[in-house]
Amino acid sequence: MDENTGIYLHIPYCRSKCRYCSFNSHAGREHEISAYLDALRRHISSMADHPWCKQRIFSSLYIGGGTPTICESNALAELVAGCLAAFPFSSKPEITVESNPNSLSRDTLIALRQCGVTRLSIGVQSFDPVDLTILGRVHSTDDASAAFFLSRRAGFDNVSLDLMFGLPGQTAKSWRHTLESALALAPEHFSLYELMVEQGTPLAGMIQRKELSLPAEDEVVEMALVTDTLLAAAGFERYEISNYARPAFACRHNINYWENRSWLGLGAGAVGSLSGMKITNVADPALYIQRVTSGVAPYSAMECLCREALFRETVIMGLRMIKGISITDLEQRFGFSPKTYYGKEMDRLLEKNLLVITDDHLHLSQQALPVANQVLSRLV
Numbered sequence: 060m061d062e063n064t065g066i067y068l069h070i071p072y073c074r075s076k077c078r079y080c081s082f083n084s085h086a087g088r089e090h091e092i093s094a095y096l097d098a099l100r101r102h103i104s105s106m107a108d109h110p111w112c113k114q115r116i117f118s119s120l121y122i123g124g125g126t127p128t129i130c131e132s133n134a135l136a137e138l139v140a141g142c143l144a145a146f147p148f149s150s151k152p153e154i155t156v157e158s159n160p161n162s163l164s165r166d167t168l169i170a171l172r173q174c175g176v177t178r179l180s181i182g183v184q185s186f187d188p189v190d191l192t193i194l195g196r197v198h199s200t201d202d203a204s205a206a207f208f209l210s211r212r213a214g215f216d217n218v219s220l221d222l223m224f225g226l227p228g229q230t231a232k233s234w235r236h237t238l239e240s241a242l243a244l245a246p247e248h249f250s251l252y253e254l255m256v257e258q259g260t261p262l263a264g265m266i267q268r269k270e271l272s273l274p275a276e277d278e279v280v281e282m283a284l285v286t287d288t289l290l291a292a293a294g295f296e297r298y299e300i301s302n303y304a305r306p307a308f309a310c311r312h313n314i315n316y317w318e319n320r321s322w323l324g325l326g327a328g329a330v331g332s333l334s335g336m337k338i339t340n341v342a343d344p345a346l347y348i349q350r351v352t353s354g355v356a357p358y359s360a361m362e363c364l365c366r367e368a369l370f371r372e373t374v375i376m377g378l379r380m381i382k383g384i385s386i387t388d389l390e391q392r393f394g395f396s397p398k399t400y401y402g403k404e405m406d407r408l409l410e411k412n413l414l415v416i417t418d419d420h421l422h423l424s425q426q427a428l429p430v431a432n433q434v435l436s437r438l439v
């Protein structure tokens with residue numbers, strides 16, 4: 060019996076498309092939402108009886124997007140309640156809903172609390188109005204604060220804020236202002252992402268045409284230092300490269316993902332991983348609706364990873380966590396340790412103090428955190 064499986068539900072709709080966004084999200088297709096939620100409900104009930112989901116207890120549900128709170132409040136709450144009723148969940152599951160400041164009404168928040176949602180993630184991104192304009196966000200900094208206070212009034216005591224740094228025109232000083240404004244709200248959790256400029260997005264075009272320019276590397280390093288200083292002083296622990304939490308508020312759903320355990324992916328473009336089998340759903344919401352409604356499985360790809368590929372993936376994902384990965388756990392799951400598997404490459408990374416072993420855990424050193432992607436790429 061696997062007692063630690065997660066469920067990810069994807070809602071691929073947004074009010075408008077942000078300039079940097081390369082996620083599977085669509086603006087101007089709100090007319091599709093009702094049919095999409097019907098399809099999701101059908102997918103949930105077919106998977107609840109599926110052999111892949113037998114012998115599993117589910118410990119977390121994460122509704123991400125897109126913007127899940129774009130859905131009508133009762134419809135979203137019914138979806139959550141339906142999912143909780145369809146699958147066997149542990150006694151205190153973590154249930155997260157992602158949201159944006161301009162899509163959080165009092166009714167939505169109350170409906171979400173009443174159907175059992177325990178955790179809210181709000182995409183604030185910045186407390187600098189200039190940043191929000193550059194990113195193409197359609198909410199103000201006041202909307203973000205108002206959404207946070209509304210969530211508290213609705214009873215949410217586990218709220219995460221998403222913020223972004225390394226933005227065009229941003230300085231360490233303006234990032235400090237964003238962080239201080241966010242800390243003043245006293246949330247339980249932060250996800251702090253450095254901007255990755257994705258090819259094909261409007262923002263990438265603006266940078267290529269030199270209408271915008273990214274901050275210098277030194278400035279971004281300074282932003283990372285400001286982050287560590289302010290968050291540590293406020294009592295937050297960095298538990299993953301981009302995630303910080305107050306004690307006991309780390310996101311269990313995402314830890315399950317970084318430990319490369321099992322989760323079921325439902326919805327357009329969602330990817331699941333069940334005991335090493337990767338299942339990807341078709342990305343286009345209209346095709347997803349059509350497939351599910353006509354009783355056809357909505358998968359676009361399925362891949363069974365061999366033991367070695369799964370081991371490498373587990374090492375790379377696990378090293379994103381600050382505490383790293385248990386070597387004993389790796390040996391028990393896969394039958395070999397990082398040192399025996401990677402041999403000289405691992406020795407070199409340990410000698411250069413990019414990787415460290417502390418109390419049976421292999422982890423990135425402090426000096427390796429800013430260059431984590433380069434280090435991890437050597438273990439692929």
Ligand code: SF4
Nearest residue numbers: 073076077080084125
């Ligand atoms: S709100 Fe999020 S998912 Fe929607 S367009 Fe903006 S970045 Fe993309």
